[in-house]
Amino acid sequence: MVITRSGLVLGATAVTLTTIAVTGLGIHSQGQALFKESPKELIDEVWQVINRQYVDGTFNKLDWPAVRREYLNKSYSDKQQAYKSIREMLKKLGDPYTRFMDPEEFKNLQVDTSGELTGIGIQIGLDEKTKKLTVIAPIEDTPAAKAGILAKDVITKINGKSTEGMDTNQAVSLIRGTAGTAVNLTILRNAQEKQFNITRAKIEIHPVEYSQKQTPAGNLGYIRLKQFSANAGKEMQQAITNLENKQVAGYVLDLRNNPGGLLFSSVEIARMWISNGTIVSTKGRLTNGRFAEEQREVANARALTNKPLVVLVDKGSASASEILSGALQDNKRAVIVGSQTFGKGLVQSVRPLDDGSGMAVTIAKYYTPNNRDINKHGIDPDVKVELTTAQREQLWLKQRDKIATLQDPQFAKAVEVIGKEIAQKGNSRAEKN
Structure with a gap:
């Protein structure tokens, strides 16, 4: 593996609730047309990426070729069914940090080279021990930091919706939004629940x-x-x-x-x-x-x-x-x-897929x-x-x-x-x- 200036990120649990991105990776319009004809093409594309790149060559002790056969033998009437199957397939790896993003979710993970971010300014992930949605750290001088969010805070609810069983993509979809609008987070800290109403904003970060x-x-x-x-x-x-x-x-x-x-x-x-x-x-x-x-x-x-x-x-x-x-x-x-x-x-490694989604x-x-x-x-x-x-x-x-x-x-x-x-x-x- 060559460590390049783009496409490789650290802390695979982390999702920044701002606009981030992957550069140097192309999305092919030809693939989009192909996907419209066969959702199975996308399922197989994801399977192939895991087969070539995933860190665990035992695939969590799975018969990975058998997994491919299982999901390609199913019938799919639309892309949402394919997305659901992809998530099920990746879940079998037992790695919450290897994840699929639909096109809208993938847009939320785009590199913004100007350094201007839109969001509340926290990084979140699933704690590997508790599987709870956890704040890795607030980014300094952002709405989340100013509101009082701290590293290791557990997010139990987003706008009143429980995060139990929720993955990071789902959480991002609920927390992100237009600058000037607000999101309510229920935080568990030292066995006490706290409420934070945070207004989203455009953020310019000097590191x-x-x-x-x-x-x-x-x-x-x-x-x-x-x-x-x-x-x-x-x-x-x-x-x-x-x-x-x-x-x-x-x-x-x-x-x-x-x-x-x-x-x-x-x-x-x-x-x-x-x-x-x-x-x-x-x-x-x-x-x-x-x-x-x-x-x-x-x-x-x-x-x-x-x-x-x-x-x-x-x-x-x-x-x-x-x-x-x-x-x-x-x-x-x-x-x-x-x-x-x-x-x-x-x-x-964060990469786009042929229909505009990513993983x-x-x-x-x-x-x-x-x-x-x-x-x-x-x-x-x-x-x-x-x-x-x-x-x-x-x-x-x-x-x-x-x-x-x-x-x-x-x-x-x-x-x-x-x-x-x-x-x-x-x-x-x-x-x-």
Whole structure:
């Protein structure tokens, strides 16, 4: 597998409730005409994609050719019947993240290269353990974040409709809508239900914010990375370059509540911090009980700085955030501070189908440089600083001006840790002299 700049996303559970997209993949009008004549063509197209690409070569211990025969032997009078059969067929894989999207649902998953999104600004998925519809993370400064939605919130109702047994596509269909209209979410948090009435909006997201901070550890560069979008690498490069020109002594990279994004973006940004070593390996189809390594991404000796680095993570740090923090941790390039991350270690390919619908297919798992599989577990910080739900609500919802100050417990610990790192590096330099 070649990791490209489009079509591959991390955290296969994630669906962003905004307008996203897949580029570099064509939809063929000829196929649309063919579909009108035979819905079975689409069913077979989906079967073939799974047969070639799905990460589990045992297909959840199914006789996959027999599944094909079963669904092609049925009669279909319209495309809705075909869509229903496709969903049934994919459900047999036992993977809620390999999913089918009808044309309208697929439009909701289109890459918008301008960076302008329409929605409420959350990423959702089915929790792998509970199968409940769960918030992976709200995107900062979006309607969902401002309303008070938090990572790991369980969505129990959408506009009063229960989400029990609902897949992410169905949830997206209910939550999405025109800018200016509202959606009501019932959230379960710490065994208590809360109601959130959220107005949809057009959202322009700049993934990187940065500043200098005068701290007890000295003049530090603070960089907050909100998500791994197509332009995150460019903005990160600008942030590091500008802070280097200001002679900062070290960096705090904040990945808290970063739900992830594009695989290439995480690799691109890791190379700005790591001069040598592996960043991530992806391992595809399971054959004879073993994953074959398909791709290993390495540093390219072009790091922009070698100054001390501390990375902040929490339960809202998922997928691409975990690739970056795992690479920095395993290469001993940074100290990870905060709480255990979300635990998304899957890679999806999102592709269109011939009738304008689409599908997301789990094609690989990713592993950290030390060959750690973090799926369902996450990254364990080097220095654990847990916040209670009350503390998280206070910091992220009520007192956002305290984020990345000494009144932010995780940031305060990061400053303490990086102070020691800076002092140790200074002592090492003095000894060499």
